Amino acid sequence: MTSLSDIRSTFLEYFKRQGHEVVASSPLVPRNDPTLMFTNSGMVQFKNRFTGVESGPYQRATTSQKCVRAGGKHNDLDNVGYTARHHTFFEMLGNFSFGDYFKAEAIPFAWELLTKDFGIDKSKLLTTVYHTDDEAFEMWKKIGVSEDRIIRIATDDNFWRMGPTGPCGPCTEVFYDHGDHIWGGPPGSAEEDGDRFIEIWNVVFMQNEQFEDGTLKPLDMQSIDTGMGLERIGALLQGGHDNYETDLFRALIEASAHATSTDPFGDQNVHHRVIADHLRSTSFLIAEGVLPSNEGRGYVLRRIMRRAMRHAHLLGAQDPVMHRLVPALVREMGAAYPELGQEQKLIEDTLLNEEIRFKTTLDRGLKLLDDALVDVADGADLPGETAFKLYDTYGFPLDLTQDALREKGRGVDTDGFDAAMAEQKAKARAAWSGTGAAADAAIWFDLADTHGATEFLGYETETAEGQLVALVSGTEAAEAAGEGEEVTLIFNQTPFYAESGGQVGDTGTIRTETGEARITDTKKAAGLFLHIATVTSGTITRGQGAELVVDPARRGAIRANHSATHLLHEALREALGDHVAQRGSLNAPDRLRFDFSHTAAMDTSELEQVERDVNRFIQQNTAVTTRIMTPDDARAMGAQALFGEKYGDEVRVVSMGDAPTGKGPDGQTYSIELCGGTHVARTGDIGVFALLSEGASSSGVRRIEALTGQAALDHLRDRDGTLTRVEGLLKSKGSETADRVKALMDERKALTNEVAQLRRELAMSGGGAAAPEAKDVNGVSFMAQVMQGVTGKDLPGMIDDMKGAMGSGAVLLIADADGKVAVAAGVTQDLTDQVSAVDLVRAAVAELGGKGGGGRPDMAQGGAKDVTNAESAIAAAEAVIAG
Ligand code: SER
Secondary structure (H helix, E strand, O other): OOOHHHHHHHHHHHHHHOOOEEOOOOOOOOOOOOOOOOOOOHHHHHHHHHOOOOOOOOOEEEEEEEEEOOOOOOOOHHHOOOOOOOOOEEEEEEEEEOOOOOHHHHHHHHHHHHHHHOOOOHHHEEEEEEOOOHHHHHHHHHHOOOHHHEEEEOOHHHEEEOOOOEEEEEEEEEEEEOOOOOOOOOOOOOOOOOOOEEEEEEEEEEEEEEOOOOOEEEEEEEEEEEEEEHHHHHHHHOOOOOHHHOHHHHHHHHHHHHHHOOOOOHHHHHHHHHHHHHHHHHHHHHHOOOOOOOOHHHHHHHHHHHHHHHHHHHOOOOOOOHHHHHHHHHHHHOOOOOHHHHOHHHHHHHHHHHHHHHHHHHHHHHHHHHHHHHOOOOOOOEOHHHHHHHHHHHOOOHHHHHHHHHOOOOOEOHHHHHHHHHHHHHHHHHHHHOOOOOOOHHHHHHHHHHHOOOEEOOOOOOEEEEEEEEEEEOOEEEOEEEOOOEEEEEEOEEOOOOOEOOEOOOOEEEEOOOEEEEEEEEEEEOOEEEEEEEEEEEEEEOOOEEEEEEOHHHHHHHHHHHHHHHHHHHHHHHHHOOOOOEEEEEEOOOOEEEEEEOOOOOOHHHHHHHHHHHHHHHHHOOEOEEEEEOHHHHHHOOOEOOOOOOOOOOEEEEEEEEOOOOOOOOOOEEEEEEOOOOOOOEHHHHOOEEEEEEEEEEOOEEEEEEEEHHHHHHHHHHHHHHHHHHHHHHOOOOHHHHHHHHHHHHHHHHHHHHHHHHHHHHHHOOOOOOOOOOEEEOOEEEEEEEEEOOOHHHHHHHHHHHHHHHOOOEEEEEEEEOOEEEEEEEEOHHHOOOOOHHHHHHHHHHHOOOOOOEEEOOEEEEEEOOOOOHHHHHHHHHHHHHO
16 A cells, blocks of 8 residues: 555655755745735745745745644634545645746646556546636647546636735646546536545646735746645545545554544544544644644634544543644654654643643533533524633633534524623723723724734744734824834734733834834733834835844844743742742843842852852753643642732743752753743753842842843953953962952051051151140140141041040141141040030131031031131130130
8 A cells, every 4th residue: 555655755756856846844834924824735835936026946846735724714624524535734745836837847747647656547537627728728638638528617616816815827627536436526517516526636827916906917927836635645546535544544543542442433433533633733733833822823723622632532531632642643744744753742741731621621511511402492503602601611612612513413603602702802891991001002902803812923933924904103093104103013913022021022123015114112912912113114004914023133132031030030949948939020132130039138159059050051951841731730830930920721831951850740840930931942042141230129129130142251251351450460360369459458458557547646746847735725725736648537536646645635636638628626525514526626617618517525527628727727716615
């Protein structure tokens, strides 16, 4: 039997021989098309090559492209399990020409591969062409297909369009006739929907471009885009027409049967089919970083996961099943898609967490559903409110409820469901404006109602395309903005991180076909990401597609700082104790700041330990992982959560570092935090960590500032430069330098004391002049003198010495050095009742052009300006004593 893997390689090899470059599948989340939820055909990655916007190194390519059709425009989810050919995930084989070959080669390529390499019986094949495409008709004829087997189709079935805009063109399709024992008619007939004639290959002649206003313009070059579903051709080549009976699906269905101890066939087969299909789409999406959420792509993922989980439940599975099937998928598809093996752990953990979580409400939800049906008339729809309650309280996506009812031949009143949803939104909004928030918030709610929440792509990419769904100037919606205007831009999806959790908003640029804008900040309101923009050239208009580019260097620095903050938090807990809890943080491009509860200043050894620990885990260079789980599960794993913070019913958990902490699934995780921020892929990406400062922030809260990466290196280099200069001056090296500085400081202190002592002694001895004579004033022995070259701070010591020498008396000294005049007076204790030193100083200061002066009755000081009147100053003091 030819396995799907063999068919895939036969296809790629065939086109490689025909000069095609074998190009890897592009991601499921398209990077170049803001209107597509998921890549849904092989041409998506080449869209801009067909329109000529981009050029490339090859003109012929062949791929096996991962595709998802769930959510968005192409949604096959509801049918999966019940039909032979519907999938949420499939592989599309394709060959592409970019202005190189056209119809004359594409048609023979397809025919040769099908009939020779794949060996399909020619008599079983028939083809269709667009009704006006005589050229293609003639080519099929020339190749040997009889005219009655070339069917002209006038509908859009043979004019392929990507969507409302984009490259498009007429196509020719190849069909396989499974024989008259199966019901169905040829394409274009009334019975075409039957299973007898199955389309196996679509060859599109890309020659037009469709524009939003409906116009269709010819493209400059003519190209080829073909698509063949691997599962479908696989079924055919393996002798059947049921994709789920191919080798790959059989293996997955066997794994599902084994894990649930059930029969792979019979009544249970439908559940296994759902599980096998959904295992593929969910695993591939998770491998690309899409995680379950309640918005956008994450919600589509959740819907698929939960649908599979309900079917596992229907098989009677008591314990989570999906994660146990991942090894079988990796065995089957890991060689062609290495990302499955690389991300196996993330896929398994994410499936397990989601299944554990959903199981807690699944039984109660199903019971509610059964009870509700008792009251609903036979064949009538389930009331919308019940479906909404299942959604809101039990986590049943609407399509899961519909799937459950389908088995009972019933539907859901979807209008009632929408009404209940709208009512809940209105309540949430009323509650929000009731909090007294800014009045301009109303517009964000209106826009969120109309356009839905912005989808954040920035965990995975820093550039992406987005559709500009709204412009807001001030608090008013606008249609367009021209050069120089400041506006807020809202896109359906964005790689820009909006300020939250201490991480600053991203900056960067956006570009549309007609203009460019600089994004100076990104904020969040009502689920929308608000890009604060200044239009730098041209005009940007609502509805346009835009290329959004985050400033990568700035984001890289922010990311490093944010991850380092997590390591710092843990290092602080290790160094200081478990009481350390985050009280605030800032993750900016140039630095990080972390506030934490701790009462005492950290000493040098604590700081050294923290810095060393953070760098140790940076050097460990282990992968940083992200999981989605409930806050309770996260806490049970040892995650740090912000005290008093309200978390939703699910959280992002970021883990890093390998250490025997007892935390995490294997007790080996160093840091586990609830966090919505962006992080490095591996701790080594932080580069290096350097502490800048540690100090008090508020009562009981300390603040650390630190740097990472280049900023840390620059800082360390700067300090090193300073040290080198100091070493040069001191003529010493390394740790000696500190000893030298200490010795110099001690020496300086000793010298300063000595100088002061010498000055005093000099002054006491009259400074070379006659020592002052004590004079009797009103029975008080009074000594006064002007001291040249003595500063104010030397005076108190001198006064004490003089008072000591006199035993009883009053002293007045006027110091004059470097243009500064200072006055001090002293009175021995026995006389302070009679004379106050303060009065003496004040009297003298007034004469010397100064003001005030103060101190105690036994010792006072003051400052003045000019020493010229020293005699009168002394006389004024004398007069005070004289009374
Ligand atoms: N784009 C075409 C399709 O999806 C052929 O690849 O069918």
